[in-house]
Amino acid sequence: MAAPYASFGLAPATRAGAVLADGDVQVHRDFMDFVVDGHPLLFRLSDLDAVSPLASDIPPAILTEQVRGLLLESDAPLPGGRYVIYGCPECADLACGAVTAVIQRDGDDFVWRDFAWQTGEHADLAFNGYHGIGPYRFAGAEYRAALAALLDGDRTAPARRRVLLIGARVALPARLAAALRTIGIGADIAEDAAAVPADELRAYGAVVFGTAVTEEQRSAVRRSFADAGVDVPHVDGLAPIVPVLVAQIEHALDGGPDGRRRLARLTATGAAAEVEVTSACRVRLTAYRVDRLHRTRAQDVFDGVLEPGAHRIALDAGAVKGRSCLVARAPGSVLAVAVRHREPG
Structure with a gap:
């Protein structure tokens, strides 16, 4: 047949x-x-x-x-x-x-x-x-x-695989830039975008703000990109943790329609994560936090195949205590969120 x-x-x-x-x-x-x-x-x-x-x-x-x-x-x-x-x-x-x-x-x-x-x-x-x-x-x-x-060259233009890192502190942006270059994404560091020519701004696929960047600085950077006539995603760093920032940047650089992303939604509390996937796929959840000595702690909290739809996954309270983030990875997709903890009382 x-x-x-x-x-x-x-x-x-x-x-x-x-x-x-x-x-x-x-x-x-x-x-x-x-x-x-x-x-x-x-x-x-x-x-x-x-x-x-x-x-x-x-x-x-x-x-x-x-x-x-x-x-x-x-x-x-x-x-x-x-x-x-x-x-x-x-x-x-x-x-x-x-x-x-x-x-x-x-x-x-x-x-x-x-x-x-x-x-x-x-x-x-x-x-x-x-x-x-x-x-x-x-x-x-x-x-x-x-x-x-x-x-014939008649295809969608490839995504701009270069990001501009805006940060007042040198150490974290430098580590982040090195990590991005290792995985094939170009990165430049600047305190602001005022002196960056418009043609160079148009080459960036995203702009990333460090946690110490003020709202005034963020507004000035947004104006520079707007004046250059380019609209790019703006990433607000969830935490000073390089793998989390890389995950946020990868999500920002993914310009595909929502229907072609396997990860549709991610939220997390101290008790559970809510994950929604559009097709059956393997999902890995990793919790990241900074301890009292400012060391990064990471723990894989789930790794398995999920069917299409929404799923609730219990989390180990110790893995997400304090200021923590959760990163979900599936083939071709990544999402990162801050873990929300219930207010005392």
Whole structure:
């Protein structure tokens, strides 16, 4: 029986970078996701941290090679006519694992079938096949037009991956800038934006205010950006904790529509977190706080797959005592909030 027709498109997507509690980092990646029947294909894979081969930071020659492969204008890179649909965001090494599929022509149509998780040269459909995904039949004209548009330069402009850090203290902005550069986001530090040329202001994707920046300074910076004719998100730091600030910045840089973000809402009290997700996905919650000696404490308080909808997750009171924040991470999404504690009495 022939596969039913599905619509095909591409949409900008982001794999949010992160500075994790154990010191590891996740690199920020912008890429084009495959949209099948109006929904990102990646969202059908609930526990996958991956990007498509159509990443914005690869050289034009490699992007052309990837597009030509998906158009079947070059030989398949894997046996059995298999192509990588999603790969490791850090190194793109097949040994780390990848989602692959057979792509073939059927008349003027393109068919994607036999999706599988693959870590070696050959895929084992019996053990690692995604039996609930596909096959998909795409009309040739729509399929070719979407992919050819990438080579013609007719695609959404990539997000501005540079931020301006406004802060009176040198140590924290410097540590934050170093962390952002480690995950692939440029960062500049200034006490204000008055002397920054308008062309440079237009290159920033967000402006970040440190906790010690006064309201007068914030207003002056906002005026500078407004005078330059650029509208960027303004991030008010929740706490002097680098991983929390990185999470806030990653959320600000994600310019995608709300419907294409897996994390829709996050709130937290001293007793529980309320998390809402738009599709089944793995969610990790990490609590951060500063102790009496001004040391940062971090504790993972939840790590599991959540179904679409709202969820209430109990929190360890010790992990969120005092001034604390909660960071939620899902594939491609991140949210950070301050923990609200009940007033005494």
